[in-house]
Amino acid sequence: MRIPNRNACQSVSIGAFLRVRILPTFLTFNSIYYPIFSGLPRSGTVHQVSACGKNRRGMGQLSALRFRISAAIRHCNHKCRRDTQTAYNFLMAKPVYPHPDKLELYEKLVATNPKVQLKGAGVPNTILNGHMFSYLTKDGKLALRLPGGVREEFLKKYRANLCAAYGKIQPEYVEVPDAILAKTSELRKYFDASFGYVSSLKPKKTK
Numbered sequence: 001m002r003i004p005n006r007n008a009c010q011s012v013s014i015g016a017f018l019r020v021r022i023l024p025t026f027l028t029f030n031s032i033y034y035p036i037f038s039g040l041p042r043s044g045t046v047h048q049v050s051a052c053g054k055n056r057r058g059m060g061q062l063s064a065l066r067f068r069i070s071a072a073i074r075h076c077n078h079k080c081r082r083d084t085q086t087a088y089n090f091l092m093a094k095p096v097y098p099h100p101d102k103l104e105l106y107e108k109l110v111a112t113n114p115k116v117q118l119k120g121a122g123v124p125n126t127i128l129n130g131h132m133f134s135y136l137t138k139d140g141k142l143a144l145r146l147p148g149g150v151r152e153e154f155l156k157k158y159r160a161n162l163c164a165a166y167g168k169i170q171p172e173y174v175e176v177p178d179a180i181l182a183k184t185s186e187l188r189k190y191f192d193a194s195f196g197y198v199s200s201l202k203p204k205k206t207k
Contacts, residue, residue, distance in 0.1 A: 097124060099140035105181050106136055112188045113195055126195075130204025133194045137165070142176040144190060147197040154190055 097103045103124060110118045116126050125135035133145040143163040146154060154160060154174050163173035180187055 097121065097136065098138070099136070102136060102140040102142070102178075102181065105184070106142060108184050109142075109181075109187055109191055110134075112184065113192060116195060128195065128198045129201065130206065131198040131201050133198040134191065137163075141178075142181050143170065143173040144176055145172050145194050145197065146174055146190060147172075147193065150190065150193045150197075 106124060107118060110116050110126060116128070119125055119127060120135070123135055123138070125132055127133070135143050137143060141163070143165075144154075151172065151174055155162070158177055158180055160174050160177055160180075163170045163175045176187065
């Protein structure tokens with residue numbers, strides 16, 4: 001189909017032009033653009049465009065089409081920018097630990113040793129020379145890594161259990177009971193023993 005010009009009178013099927021050239025592209029991209037074009041002429045509607053300018057209805061429809069296409073493009077750009085920003089915010093957002101009360105007690109315990117820094121957001125933990133020696137599980141339990149003699153003492157004194165993660169027992173980690181986690185001064189002794197134990201280990205090579 002040729003766009004009407006001023007040199008000759010031609011019959012223009014605006015509806016056919018939209019149906020074949022324009023409308024399918026936008027409907028394929030996103031069905032939200034259908035309302036933008038719903039007011040345009042249906043297929044089979046023919047408008048006579050006069051070279052003398054006696055009937056300018058066809059040109060008016062083409063102007064409306066250009067306006068609506070521009071509006072659609074602006075809407076698309078805005079939506080893409082908004083969706084991209086939302087996805088970026090989601091990816092960059094820091095995970096929130098689901099047990100803030102346990103996290104607060106853990107922070108108090110870590111603060112007793114100025115050489116230790118609390119790391120992690122989803123799984124708060126402490127690491128020294130590449131060796132992890134304590135962490136909070138997703139269930140809100142404190143896992144503490146202890147050397148052999150101190151570990152046996154802790155298990156017997158507090159009737160505690162070895163820590164299990166992903167269905168496997170971690171033989172060097174004890175699961176600190178909630179009542180002991182709340183007693184920072186009493187638990188500090190074992191936290192320092194854990195720190196001293198990993199300090200004696202050979203540092204892991206960093207990549």
